[in-house]
Amino acid sequence: MITLPLLAALSGSHAAELSVPHELYTLDNGLTVILSEDRDLPIVQVNIWYHVGSKDEPKGRSGFAHLFEHVMFQGSENSPGEYFERLQEVGARVNGTTNTDRTNYFEGVPSQHLPLALWLEADRMGWLLGVLDQEKLDNQREVVKNERRQRYENPPYGRAWGDMMSGLFPEGHPYHHLTIGSMEDLSAASLADVTDWFNTWYGPNNASLSIVGDFDTETAKELVDKYFGPIPTGPEPAVTMADPVVLTESKVIRQVEEGVPFSRVWIAWNSPALWKTGDAELDVLSSALSSGKNSRLYRHLVHEKQVAKSVEAYQVSRHLAGVYMIEATAAKGYTTDDLVKEIDVVLASFLEEGPTEQEVANAKTQYEVGFYNRMKTIGQKANSLNSYFFYTGEPDSFQADLNRFLQVEVDGVKEWATKVLIPERLELHIRPPTPEEDAAKDVKDQEGGAQ
Amino acid sequence: MTPRLTLILLALSACGPKTSAPVDFRASAPAPLERSEFKLPTAQEAVLSNGLKVHYIQDATVPMTRVNVAFRMGSHMDDAETVGLAGATFDMLNEGVEGFDALAMSGEMKRLGASLSSSAGVDGSSVSLSSLTRNLDEALGFLTKALMQPTFPASEWERIQKTYLQNLQQARTSPRSISSRVFTNAFYAGEYAGRLRSEAHIQALNVDAMRTWWSGHAVVENAIVGAYGNLSLEEILPKLEAALGSLSSGSEVGTLEPTAIDLDQTEIRFVHKSGAAQSVIRMGRDLGVSYGDEAYWPARVANGAFGGMFMARLNMNLREDKGYTYGASSWTSQNYGDERWQLATSVRTDATAASLFEIFKELADVGGDAPVRPLSAEEIAYAQGSSVQGYPAQFETAGTLLSKLSDVWIYGLPADAVEAYISNVESVEAEAAQAAFADLVANKPLLVVVVGDWDVVGESVTALGYPVVQVDVDGQAIDASSEE
Numbered sequence: 001m002i003t004l005p006l007l008a009a010l011s012g013s014h015a016a017e018l019s020v021p022h023e024l025y026t027l028d029n030g031l032t033v034i035l036s037e038d039r040d041l042p043i044v045q046v047n048i049w050y051h052v053g054s055k056d057e058p059k060g061r062s063g064f065a066h067l068f069e070h071v072m073f074q075g076s077e078n079s080p081g082e083y084f085e086r087l088q089e090v091g092a093r094v095n096g097t098t099n100t101d102r103t104n105y106f107e108g109v110p111s112q113h114l115p116l117a118l119w120l121e122a123d124r125m126g127w128l129l130g131v132l133d134q135e136k137l138d139n140q141r142e143v144v145k146n147e148r149r150q151r152y153e154n155p156p157y158g159r160a161w162g163d164m165m166s167g168l169f170p171e172g173h174p175y176h177h178l179t180i181g182s183m184e185d186l187s188a189a190s191l192a193d194v195t196d197w198f199n200t201w202y203g204p205n206n207a208s209l210s211i212v213g214d215f216d217t218e219t220a221k222e223l224v225d226k227y228f229g230p231i232p233t234g235p236e237p238a239v240t241m242a243d244p245v246v247l248t249e250s251k252v253i254r255q256v257e258e259g260v261p262f263s264r265v266w267i268a269w270n271s272p273a274l275w276k277t278g279d280a281e282l283d284v285l286s287s288a289l290s291s292g293k294n295s296r297l298y299r300h301l302v303h304e305k306q307v308a309k310s311v312e313a314y315q316v317s318r319h320l321a322g323v324y325m326i327e328a329t330a331a332k333g334y335t336t337d338d339l340v341k342e343i344d345v346v347l348a349s350f351l352e353e354g355p356t357e358q359e360v361a362n363a364k365t366q367y368e369v370g371f372y373n374r375m376k377t378i379g380q381k382a383n384s385l386n387s388y389f390f391y392t393g394e395p396d397s398f399q400a401d402l403n404r405f406l407q408v409e410v411d412g413v414k415e416w417a418t419k420v421l422i423p424e425r426l427e428l429h430i431r432p433p434t435p436e437e438d439a440a441k442d443v444k445d446q447e448g449g450a451q
Numbered sequence: 452m453t454p455r456l457t458l459i460l461l462a463l464s465a466c467g468p469k470t471s472a473p474v475d476f477r478a479s480a481p482a483p484l485e486r487s488e489f490k491l492p493t494a495q496e497a498v499l500s501n502g503l504k505v506h507y508i509q510d511a512t513v514p515m516t517r518v519n520v521a522f523r524m525g526s527h528m529d530d531a532e533t534v535g536l537a538g539a540t541f542d543m544l545n546e547g548v549e550g551f552d553a554l555a556m557s558g559e560m561k562r563l564g565a566s567l568s569s570s571a572g573v574d575g576s577s578v579s580l581s582s583l584t585r586n587l588d589e590a591l592g593f594l595t596k597a598l599m600q601p602t603f604p605a606s607e608w609e610r611i612q613k614t615y616l617q618n619l620q621q622a623r624t625s626p627r628s629i630s631s632r633v634f635t636n637a638f639y640a641g642e643y644a645g646r647l648r649s650e651a652h653i654q655a656l657n658v659d660a661m662r663t664w665w666s667g668h669a670v671v672e673n674a675i676v677g678a679y680g681n682l683s684l685e686e687i688l689p690k691l692e693a694a695l696g697s698l699s700s701g702s703e704v705g706t707l708e709p710t711a712i713d714l715d716q717t718e719i720r721f722v723h724k725s726g727a728a729q730s731v732i733r734m735g736r737d738l739g740v741s742y743g744d745e746a747y748w749p750a751r752v753a754n755g756a757f758g759g760m761f762m763a764r765l766n767m768n769l770r771e772d773k774g775y776t777y778g779a780s781s782w783t784s785q786n787y788g789d790e791r792w793q794l795a796t797s798v799r800t801d802a803t804a805a806s807l808f809e810i811f812k813e814l815a816d817v818g819g820d821a822p823v824r825p826l827s828a829e830e831i832a833y834a835q836g837s838s839v840q841g842y843p844a845q846f847e848t849a850g851t852l853l854s855k856l857s858d859v860w861i862y863g864l865p866a867d868a869v870e871a872y873i874s875n876v877e878s879v880e881a882e883a884a885q886a887a888f889a890d891l892v893a894n895k896p897l898l899v900v901v902v903g904d905w906d907v908v909g910e911s912v913t914a915l916g917y918p919v920v921q922v923d924v925d926g927q928a929i930d931a932s933s934e935e
Contacts, residue, residue: 041847054890085479115482122479127477141774145799155627259624292557309614331617358562
């Protein structure tokens with residue numbers, strides 16, 4: 001439970017310190033453990049972060065961190081069936097996710113089944129490889145390829161994100177490729193790669209385990225010791241680094257995509273990494289530009305000029321770098337060049353004036369609310385404790401994180417907008433084919449003949 | 452032996468060591484700890500001076516308050532001339548109120564750390580306010596205005612109308628939206644008023660009609676309030692009274708029980724999408740039972756084992772065994788009248804016919820006079836355990852209980868429906884579940900929609916032997932002669 005000790009006495013503009021009481025310790029094998037009791041309901045969350053993501057993939061193996069995540073659900077030596085099997089039976093909610101920086105696994109279980117969840121997580125951390133075979137790998141490779149089709153190939157504009165990452169980050173940069181990877185690299189992944197990846201990255205010393213919910217701390221410690229204690233320490237994990245990058249000249253990519261309903265444009269810049277100076281200022285900038293109907297971009301493009309159907313500005317910040325993005329979809333009858341022109345009108349006046357005091361105050365209020373909303377469930381808390389530990393070394397950084405926003409000032413937003421939203425930027429324009437292009441294609445299809 | 456006891460024993464024998472502990476503690480799953488008691492959270496009840504019913508849950512987790520006004524109103528009230536009216540009216544509540552235009556209203560919300568949203572569903576709709584508790588009084592003023600003094604400005608409607616037209620165009624390009632639109636349109640055979648909007652419907656809507664509709668229906672008799680936050684009931688009631696106590700009285704709206712398509716045989720409606728990387732498959736039928744009917748819980752529990760979870764037959768076959776898809780599931784959904792059963796998955800293009808074949812095979816295996824592979828007692832117990840033991844986690848945020856309570860009111864369910872869930876699921880016998888699923892789903896014709904590349908998969912899908920009709924993105928038959 002989040003404690004708000006001073007709440008009743010508050011009359012000022014901000015609430016009491018956010019805090020999630022917890023215990024943090026390290027096992028002899030290097031596993032970090034974070035325990036936080038919250039006994040409102042008879043449920044408990046087990047959340048593990050392995051400090052490896054798609055940024056750590058070698059050349060030719062894009063998508064492997066995520067494929068490996070799937071393999072982790074295919075059983076381990078003492079529980080060789082589907083990972084879900086024993087957990088779903090007791091009503092658990094189970095999943096895992098992979099991004100550029102880390103891979104996480106989590107299960108929310110009825111509290112009496114905490115031993116089951118820890119036994120299973122420990123077994124795949126320590127004894128995964130014995131039951132893995134080519135058939136299982138091949139099957140999950142197909143599942144992941146379907147995930148790629150479902151998320152990136154079949155939906156309109158699905159490929160845009162990948163084009164932007166490769167445009168903003170040079171070949172060889174850890175963020176150059178998407179976490180989902182390429183079909184070619186997924187096809188190339190072998191059983192030997194699985195073994196290597198596991199031995200290199202999945203040691204307890206490269207992971208942190210957070211448990212939040214209805215449990216007794218002493219009992220949990222005994223269980224963690226029993227199941228995770230005997231797992232041998234892995235090699236010292238390598239640290240993937242990247243020098244800051246910035247575009248030195250503008251890039252404009254224009255694409256025609258069949259089946260998209262409207263033209264859409266993305267304008268993107270390299271920006272500061274998560275928790276770095278400027279990161280919070282850019283979030284406040286996004287609030288002023290596109291949060292709510294009277295934000296600057298929305299009001300100008302959607303409400304007044306009506307050249308756009310929608311517009312959004314956002315800072316995506318990760319461990320090694322960030323990306324600042326403005327994304328706009330054209331209203332019927334307008335082109336992406338119309339959108340860019342109007343976006344530039346708004347940006348030019350913002351860079352000139354900076355935000356108003358009210359815009360900055362609104363953004364702070366908005367972030368305060370956002371923090372409350374993301375501290376409501378034990379699953380969110382367990383994941384945040386791990387996330388804060390990974391990025392800052394201190395699991396209970398809720399207030400410190402909020403403070404980053406509360407400390408933002410008008411001048412800082414203007415300064416960082418000027419530093420980041422430079423003329424050298426990436427533009428990706430996607431439009432549907434014109435009726436003439438469609439007609440030409442139909443003729444070509446017929447000439448090609450039906451097989 | 453009671454059903455509940457059976458379940459616990461099954462769970463123990465599946466999870467725990469049967470006899471003496473094995474030498475290696477790691478070799479088998481650990482026994483559970485002592486079971487903590489689950490007490491369903493309860494909502495406090497109150498009635499405002501105008502008769503408006505309130506459910507309130509005090510939740511001190513964060514200094515926020517949420518007030519949701521649920522209405523037993525929605526697109527079920529639209530008739531052939533006013534398709535889309537309910538939805539548009541609810542959307543417009545947020546586009547201008549007495550003294551504030553849309554932009555000013557949005558600015559005030561942002562300043563207060565609040566948000567106001569309104570949207571209509573088919574059977575029920577809602578207007579919701581969420582706010583920092585310290586700004587609640589001011590924020591509630593906007594909820595009051597949205598409910599009692601909306602202005603329905605014509606200039607905003609003109610803009611929203613354009614957005615609707617563009618959204619419709621967008622929905623016709625996304626394979627998943629297409630499958631859902633075509634399915635819903637065909638399922639209710641164009642008769643149900645909840646049917647989807649066309650350009651002509653959107654063009655026909657106007658703000659005068661919205662104004663009349665809103666003032667005629669948005670009355671105490673059609674509304675119920677669910678709220679939660681860190682204040683006590685005593686603290687919040689006067690605020691709710693001030694904000695909502697003057698909502699006027701009027702007449703209650705009726706309900707509409709939709710008539711689903713009557714199928715003689717399973718049929719496939721195919722929407723061609725050139726170059727599609729996947730095919731979207733969607734199918735379903737009217738279950739023919741509703742809450743309170745004998746087969747209702749057996750059918751729901753059986754669906755859990757058939758397709759309602761990761762470990763269900765459907766996903767194990769299509770994803771984990773064949774690798775055709777990222778996931779496949781089936782579910783039952785509530786509306787006025789009978790429950791609906793649906794199944795959906797996106798499969799790799801070259802496995803479209805094979806996926807359909809496997810789905811029909813799974814259905815055939817549990818159907819017929821002597822099912823080849825009936826849903827077993829173990830599978831049913833597994834599905835029951837999953838639903839029952841997973842139930843407490845649903846109540847982590849107070850919003851879940853409140854939305855379940857408003858559903859109880861909207862659908863006229865028994866007052867103990869939320870509390871009785873666990874015993875309703877546990878009391879299902881395996882044979883009854885298998886029989887209900889066979890009878891209501893597996894042995895019955897299904898409506899199937901496939902969105903994919905016809906040039907690549909048309910032939911193999913047709914070869915499955917079911918009648919196939921090619922339709923456009925709105926569900927209209929492309930070759931008129933092949934319909935009927």
